[in-house]
Amino acid sequence: MAAFRFQLEHQDDKTRARAGTFRTDHGEVSTPIFMPVGTAGTVKAVSQQQLKDDTGAQIILGNTYHLYLRPGLDVLQAAGGLHRFNHWDRPILTDSGGYQVFSLAASRKITEDGVVFQSHIDGSRHLFTPENVMDTQRRIGADIIMAFDECPAWPSDYKYVKTSMELTHRWLDRCLKRFHETGPLYGHDQYLFPIVQGGTHADLRKASCETIASKGADGHAIGGLSVGEPTEMIYEYCGLCCEHLPVDKPRYLMGVGTPWDLLECIALGIDMFDCVMPTRNGRNAMLFTTQGVINIDNKKWEYDFSPLDEGLPNAFSQYYTKAYVRHLMKSKEILGLTIASIQNLSFYIWLVGEARTHIIAGDFASWKASTLEIIKRRI
Amino acid sequence: MAAFRFQLEHQDDKTRARAGTFRTDHGEVSTPIFMPVGTAGTVKAVSQQQLKDDTGAQIILGNTYHLYLRPGLDVLQAAGGLHRFNHWDRPILTDSGGYQVFSLAASRKITEDGVVFQSHIDGSRHLFTPENVMDTQRRIGADIIMAFDECPAWPSDYKYVKTSMELTHRWLDRCLKRFHETGPLYGHDQYLFPIVQGGTHADLRKASCETIASKGADGHAIGGLSVGEPTEMIYEYCGLCCEHLPVDKPRYLMGVGTPWDLLECIALGIDMFDCVMPTRNGRNAMLFTTQGVINIDNKKWEYDFSPLDEGLPNAFSQYYTKAYVRHLMKSKEILGLTIASIQNLSFYIWLVGEARTHIIAGDFASWKASTLEIIKRRI
Numbered sequence: 001m002a003a004f005r006f007q008l009e010h011q012d013d014k015t016r017a018r019a020g021t022f023r024t025d026h027g028e029v030s031t032p033i034f035m036p037v038g039t040a041g042t043v044k045a046v047s048q049q050q051l052k053d054d055t056g057a058q059i060i061l062g063n064t065y066h067l068y069l070r071p072g073l074d075v076l077q078a079a080g081g082l083h084r085f086n087h088w089d090r091p092i093l094t095d096s097g098g099y100q101v102f103s104l105a106a107s108r109k110i111t112e113d114g115v116v117f118q119s120h121i122d123g124s125r126h127l128f129t130p131e132n133v134m135d136t137q138r139r140i141g142a143d144i145i146m147a148f149d150e151c152p153a154w155p156s157d158y159k160y161v162k163t164s165m166e167l168t169h170r171w172l173d174r175c176l177k178r179f180h181e182t183g184p185l186y187g188h189d190q191y192l193f194p195i196v197q198g199g200t201h202a203d204l205r206k207a208s209c210e211t212i213a214s215k216g217a218d219g220h221a222i223g224g225l226s227v228g229e230p231t232e233m234i235y236e237y238c239g240l241c242c243e244h245l246p247v248d249k250p251r252y253l254m255g256v257g258t259p260w261d262l263l264e265c266i267a268l269g270i271d272m273f274d275c276v277m278p279t280r281n282g283r284n285a286m287l288f289t290t291q292g293v294i295n296i297d298n299k300k301w302e303y304d305f306s307p308l309d310e311g312l313p314n315a316f317s318q319y320y321t322k323a324y325v326r327h328l329m330k331s332k333e334i335l336g337l338t339i340a341s342i343q344n345l346s347f348y349i350w351l352v353g354e355a356r357t358h359i360i361a362g363d364f365a366s367w368k369a370s371t372l373e374i375i376k377r378r379i
Numbered sequence: 380m381a382a383f384r385f386q387l388e389h390q391d392d393k394t395r396a397r398a399g400t401f402r403t404d405h406g407e408v409s410t411p412i413f414m415p416v417g418t419a420g421t422v423k424a425v426s427q428q429q430l431k432d433d434t435g436a437q438i439i440l441g442n443t444y445h446l447y448l449r450p451g452l453d454v455l456q457a458a459g460g461l462h463r464f465n466h467w468d469r470p471i472l473t474d475s476g477g478y479q480v481f482s483l484a485a486s487r488k489i490t491e492d493g494v495v496f497q498s499h500i501d502g503s504r505h506l507f508t509p510e511n512v513m514d515t516q517r518r519i520g521a522d523i524i525m526a527f528d529e530c531p532a533w534p535s536d537y538k539y540v541k542t543s544m545e546l547t548h549r550w551l552d553r554c555l556k557r558f559h560e561t562g563p564l565y566g567h568d569q570y571l572f573p574i575v576q577g578g579t580h581a582d583l584r585k586a587s588c589e590t591i592a593s594k595g596a597d598g599h600a601i602g603g604l605s606v607g608e609p610t611e612m613i614y615e616y617c618g619l620c621c622e623h624l625p626v627d628k629p630r631y632l633m634g635v636g637t638p639w640d641l642l643e644c645i646a647l648g649i650d651m652f653d654c655v656m657p658t659r660n661g662r663n664a665m666l667f668t669t670q671g672v673i674n675i676d677n678k679k680w681e682y683d684f685s686p687l688d689e690g691l692p693n694a695f696s697q698y699y700t701k702a703y704v705r706h707l708m709k710s711k712e713i714l715g716l717t718i719a720s721i722q723n724l725s726f727y728i729w730l731v732g733e734a735r736t737h738i739i740a741g742d743f744a745s746w747k748a749s750t751l752e753i754i755k756r757r758i
Contacts, residue, residue: 041706045713049694050426071681071706078682079702085684087698302450303457305464315428319466323458327420327450334424334713 004191004218006250014365016242016269019356022219022250024143025188026083026091029058031250031271032355034262034348035093037279040066041086044279045337046345048088054314055345056353059091059143061274064136065100068126069119073139081141081186093274094142095254096133096195098149099223110150112167130174134182134192141186146221147175149195154228161199168197169211176215193252195223196241200233209244219250219272226256235264242269259288259351260376263368266355273352278344283337285329288347292379294322296340301326308339314346351375383570383597385629393744395621395648398735401598401629403522404567405462405470408437410629410650411734413641413727414472416658419445420465423658424716425724427467433693434724435732438470438522440653443515444479447505448498452518460520460565472653473521474633475512475574477528478602489529491546509553513561513571520565525600526554528574533607540578547576548590555594572631574602575620579612588623598629598651605635614643621648638667638730639755642747645734652731657723662716664708667726671758673701675719680705687718693725730754 003023010019020031036043036051038060043051051057062082067073071085079085082092098115101108105117114129128136130148137145149168152161172194184190194212198204212220222241225234238253245251252272253265262273278288285297290311294301301322308325309317320339328336351371358367382402389398399410415422415430417439422430430436441461446452450464458464461471477494480487484496493508507515509527516524528547531540551573563569573591577583591599601620604613617632624630631651632644641652657667666673669690673680680701687704688696699718707715730750737746 040710040712041703042712042714045717047429047695047714047717070710071702075681075702075706079684079700085700085703085706087700087703302454305458316426321458321464321466323450323454324420324464324466327454327464331419331449333419333421334716335421335426337713338424338426338717 004189006219006248008248010360012359012364013362015267015368017266017355017359017364018269018271019359020250020271024091024191026089026143027058029091030353030356032262032266032352033058033272034352035059035061035272035274036345037061037063037274037276038086038088039063039276040070041082043341043345045283045334045341046279048086050316050338050342051088051345052090054316054342056314056349057090057345059093060088062092062094062140062142063100064094064097064133064140065104067094067140068097068136069121073136076141077139077185081139083141083186091144092142093144094137094140094146096137096146096148097128099151099255101128102151110167112170114148130171131178134175134178138182138185138190141184141188142190143188144191144193144219147172147192147194149197149223151197151224151227152199154200156199158201158204161197161201162204165197165199165204165208168195169208172212172215191218193217193219193221195221195254196245197224199224200229200237202237202240205237205240206244209241213244213246217249219252220245221252221254223254225253231261234261235268238265238270239268259348260372262348262352263355263372266352267364267368278348279341282340282344285340287340288344288375290347290350290375292375292377294379296322296326296329298326308343309347312343312346312350314342316342317346383568385598385627387627389739391738391743392741394646394747396645396734396738396743397648397650398738399629399650403470403570405468405522406437408470409732409735411641411645411731412437412651413731414438414440414651414653415724416440416442416653416655417465417467418442418655419449420461422720422724424662424713424720425658427465429695429717429721430467430724431469433695433721435693435728436469436724438472439467441471441473441519441521442479443473443476443512443519444483446473446519447476447515448500452515455520456518456564460518462520462565470523471521472523473516473519473525475516475525475527476507478530478634480507481530489546491549493527509550510557513554513557517561517564517569520563520567521569522567523570523572523598526551526571526573528576528602530576530603530606531578533579535578537580537583540576540580541583544576544578544583544587547574548587551591551594570597572596572598572600574600574633575624576603578603579608579616581616581619584616584619585623588620592623592625596628598631599624600631600633602633604632610640613640614647617644617649618647638727639751641727641731642734642751645731646743646747657727658720661719661723664719666719667723667754669726669729669754671754671756673758675701675705675708677705687722688726691722691725691729693721695721696725
């Protein structure tokens, strides 16, 4: 089984951007990277072959909360883990389920032990604890798994955030203990990332980074951002966390964000991202392209037979036209959702790949400035 | 531009099944063939690449009624025709819109001139005549286009069906006149198939076949079957039509049917089929497989990690498991609809391909008998 071995290949002179590589038993990942979200064991509307061939995804994310509820752990374990269940042979990362328990479950009650919640599907009651969330992620079998944390709403007062962060830290110790007492179930290694919390309070963020960093994990996640606060605060606290997290481990900013958020946060030192935005916004006709942002429902595209995005290397974006995709969206055809999802995922993955290229080439800052101008505009 | 040139390669000894080939400027088609239905310029939930690589589709169908309303003829003509609009470079057949005017439109009024109807989308009023339906299909640009007909409901009394059939025949003459007065718009040739009507009245069917056959068209369609009558009547009147249609032209049975309908009607002398059943039933969790019919929603598949269909050559059916597809369908994931559609289309196209192989090998009748036993069972 592979050592995780994050290799930092290049650090930018003018920003804190980095290019690196990490290794899992399901293959290498070049950073910075964007991970498409495969909520229930599928990236919505996209086949695994399309993910590989058309979007170029190197690693995808699965949601522990969703997978635990459906299909359930017995099915996943009988299948031989999520990779075999969904026929995806590249790396997978699972979150801990904490965020969905707070955002989706019908009701929840937090105690020192863990969280009791009701399923949003059938109202059934369940308990997540740091220990059983480790066991659950062992059974799902992702390459990278996340510690169980509480993600406070924004805004929350200092006292609540501090108490919550301390609980997350105590839960982390319980996660680490269980993680080290158990082993992977499917013959490939798993790596645990702890999660920094601390809300939008600088001293708490700093303290959380130091606590998390002291555990010697293979990588570090930043949680509790992009939960409603202004964009400038995302960048401020993301930057602060990057300053206080080790240089030699990958940094994963959870649930962020727009394409320009990615570039800004890469410049602050982030290596890994995930977000439902490319797929969710795509299904709502918002397309991110190398030329700017498109509302493909708009009548202006009715006669536009130019490729969806000439700037992307994937065949989908080359051979489908704006007029055709608009027609599909207006007609509520499923293929429209698929094409829009592939376009947006391809764009995100192309964008972080370009960032990487320019970090290595040494002109990331100027490339970022000129690229932001283009990709943020509405066309 | 190619001559249509239907070549009859083999006729079965024990049945009236035939194997043949016809040629269009977008490529050859081997018969018997099943044509996936691409209603609004897309086969629902399936990309053009998946259609080619995974289902093996040789030719697809487009619906004139749908395409006329949305995206509309101006868009299609500006795109350079449907092939360029939807990025499908193999043959396309369009129906005449007649069937949808009668089954979908909000209201309709038939006169000698044509049919005035209201759009099911926005209630707007439109007129289809034999002449403008030819012009419409010139502008859509399918390789094979259909004459405008009235399709009477079942049951309809003798007098109504006779009057309707005579109208269809008069419309056919107007279609042929307009067809020959005009030419293709996009540099590839188009071929017009007339449609036999006559309901479930033997003398009318026979008369309609003789009238239609006298026009010397490149192929002949049988309409007005599978509109509610018992299955045995479909076979009875399909067989009767085949007996009275020329041997040297392809025979296309419109809108039929189940996989076993296809085998029965191939045995009666049909060469071409289309039906929404594989895609529509697939989206409702009914899978046709080489082992029998599956309701993939059923709990019995929850732990079944065998391939969706080991008997099919396509990769989709090999690497996705029954348990995974069941999970996707239960979770209402779009990928489930795509996989189910591809499975069913692959199965239909595999089935007619096998029929062809056995017609040529000379053992079609015995192969059909043993195959029907397997594919009809519920598993």
